[in-house]
Amino acid sequence: MRIALGVEYDGAGFCGWQSQPQLCGVQDALEAAIKRLTLHDVRIHAAGRTDTGVHALMQVVHLESDVVRPLTAWVRGVNAFLPATVRVIWAHHVEDDFHARFSATQRHYQYLLINQVTAPAIHNTKAGWYHLPLDIVAMQKAIALLQGEHDFSAFRASECQAKSPIRHLAQANIIALQESFIFNFSANAFLQHQVRNMVGALVYVGNGKYAPDWITHLLQQKSRTLSPPTFSPNGLYLSGVDYYDKFNLPDTKRYLRLI
Secondary structure (H helix, E strand, O other), X not given: OEEEEEEEEOHHHOOOXXXXXXXXXXXXXXXHHHHHHHOOOOOOEEOOOOOOOOEEEEEEEEEEOOOOOOHHHHHHHHHOOOOOOEEEEEEEEEOOOOOOXXXXXXXXXXXXXXXXXXXXXXXOOOOEEEOOOOOHHHHHHHHHOOOEEEEOHHHOOOOOOOOOOEEEEEEEEEEEEXXXXXXXXXXXXXXXXXXXXXXXXHHHHHOOOOOOOHHHHHHHHOOHHHOOXXXXXXXXXXXXXXOOHHHOOOOOEOOOOOO
């Protein structure tokens, strides 16, 4: 029997999503909790791997188990064995042709950036921070240039193992809210560190170091060495994953709410 789960987590205390020998990944915590419910080892598969410090408002995973439990048990039962920073939001029976990663058609990320003189205390591990004023109009012009299909080599980590740097960015925009900015990105898939590297470049535009069309230059040059340093993981959130309607999943998207 195949079960899909919608999962939320605070990534600050983990070494990323993926299981590690030292058992510090979110995957390790979730698999250990599921084992306590099912009394057998379980391997879970996720829609995407988040890095150390990155959060998820909605990560989608699937697993196989012959143990029969009501869907409420897959939520409340698993949550009873999880640390407070990881929660199963929903559970759903799926057919064998569903795969959390390979069935996904779109992934959504948000980046929360606090723009004020002093570093935030309450949002210390929940948001990125930049101390100088940022020009929202310039950043909006720049982020629009990232939309569409491009070679994103300038925004991929040097250790990225993706076979191709070509990605289709279906959505890229910025929302200003008081002293914060929320960057929204949607794509069929993302390269390692791509969102954090794009945010870093947009901040360089926002602070006046470069004009908005510098983004086009970076895309054309296809060199990571020309781009700014990778921005902090603290403000990055996996906010959802899209699947075909035939899977009839519960809501697979959740967004940042600051008010």
